[in-house]
Amino acid sequence: MRALLITGPGRTELAEVPEPVPAAGEVLLAVEATGLCGTDLHLVHDGGPESAGPLIPGHEVVGTLLELGSGVDDLRPGQRVCVDPLLACGSCRLCRAGRRNLCTRRSAVGITRPGGMAERLAVPAAACWPTTLPPERAVLAEPLACALHGVDRAGVRTGPALVLGAGAMGRLVAAALTARDGAGDPDRADAPDGTVRDVTDRPGITVADISAERVAQARDGGATACLVAELPELPVRRWDLVVDAAGSAHTVALGLARVSRGGTYLQIGVLPRGATVPFTPFDIYDNEIVVTGSRSVLCTVDRAVALLERDERVGRGLVTHRHRLEDAATAFEQLAAHVGVKHVIGAAQREERSCA
Template identity: 40%
Template sequence: MRALTIVQPGVLELQEVEDPTPGNDEVVVEVGACGLCGTDLHLIDGESPLATYPLVPGHEFSGTVVARGNGVEAPALGQRVAVDPNTHCGACRFCRSGRANLCARYAALGVTGPGAFAQFVKARAANSYTIPDALSFGQAALIEPLSCAVLGVRRCGEVLGRRALVVGAGTMGLLIGQLLAAMGASEVAIVDPLRSRLEVAATLGLGPCASSADQLAENFEVAVDATGVPKAIEAAFDAVDRGGTVLVFGVADVKARVSLSPFRIFNDEITVTGSMAVLDSFETAARLMGTGQVKVSPLLGAPFKLDQYGEALTAMRSGTGRGIKTQIAP
């Protein structure tokens, strides 16, 4: 099969590699669509502490089950699935205390092992979720990022009736904004320097929309950074009201630092929290998308082919691609 391989940081090649064969309790999925995300850029640039090279990236994917190993009862052959790429050891103190997403031996397809920028990918059967019939492969490939967003908004605490702000109207900001609205936020303001993204935000019912947080008159009980950019994290912090919560959701560079007022954290009882990957949120995300409570088609354009990966990367890095979410359909 063909697989897009990061040979070493900065060096990408479309290679011919052996087809994967499923082990016990594993399936092989023929990839229907796989999203390109900020994590992939960090991997390509050699900025991920978890990765070993060569590596086939791609962790946001959906497809069809084409082979099953011993012991697999479900999913069936031919079943359309989305896969939770994260795996956990089950034995460390985090796994044993219900926080498997913080697992000491955390692993993920496309990050620590072969991912889905390939024709086929091997996955645990237990991590494979049936895709609601109404969803295309492209839409279903967004179940993984949505499941991260579900965990994120859970970590924001009470949302009902509260005023929320999302900084960044990229894929994650637009998913988080829709979730906050679905959870009963009285308003979901969203800021982004790109007007085209704010137009998509408005069609999804989010607003007020502005190019920066200081153009919004009020303070917010919940503020989410969905960019990972230090200045944006500081803007989210500065916009949060007394007693409020700031969620640092965007993936910042490992070495990045931000400037926050410790006096405000003390005096205004500000909670600053984070959210890592997926925890008991994959099935929830599949349902929210299947019922249309979270809409993703406005985020999608036509997918790129595997051999167009160069164009796909340029589109992603420049933010001027086909749609807000760049995807590859092998």
């Protein structure tokens, strides 16, 4: 089958690779769509995991089940599923404490093991969540799951919120803040009559970006958005929750300076490992500001799928570019150049396979 390989720092190659075979407890997927994000860019830039050889990237994956490995009896061929890329050991101290995403023995689809930038993919059945969503929406489940975990980490239930960065993650964080664990949480932000509230129905969520184009796209998607330069003109000067979804030293410093007294700062955007940011520790002490981080997903993919199925406005307009597998190199170049918002690769099958 065809797959995109990261063969070294800054190098990718479309190649023929052996067909994956599902082991016991695994399933084989025909990949329908794979989303790109900043993590994929870091992997290409760094050349993939050290000493791991060529890597097939892609951790935002949706596909149709082709084959079931032995012992899999709760799924059926032909189902469309979203993949939870996080695979933890389940037995270490952090796993037992419910923090599987921090497991030191964890692996991840498309990061330490083959991912979705291929025609087919074998993954554990336990990582698959069935959905009726079309592939272009289903592919948003993993990044939305990251956003939901971030909102969980912040723990802020009310008050105004500022999200820095109007890219895919920033807009999904805004949607997650609006939902407030709406997929299965008793404190969901739906109206009493059961109707789902739009992003703009919850007052006080503002998305800010330096790009006028992204601000306009966020507004088209239903978010309250403004340019970063316009923040001083808003009636709110500080926010109970500030989220950096942009991942730059500038937005981190700006975000920390915009947290209200007794507020919370959440870092969900990814900065380079060695990046540093000046801040004043006394302000954190004196204002009792909570500073926390959020990485990856944590048992939130099912909630993300439910939220996407329940409200078609969540993620609306995020997918701006669609690519064939053979054009993946172009997709990476455009993502690195901040062209568009969400790029999705669809691995068109060259040969028909039975789902029977």
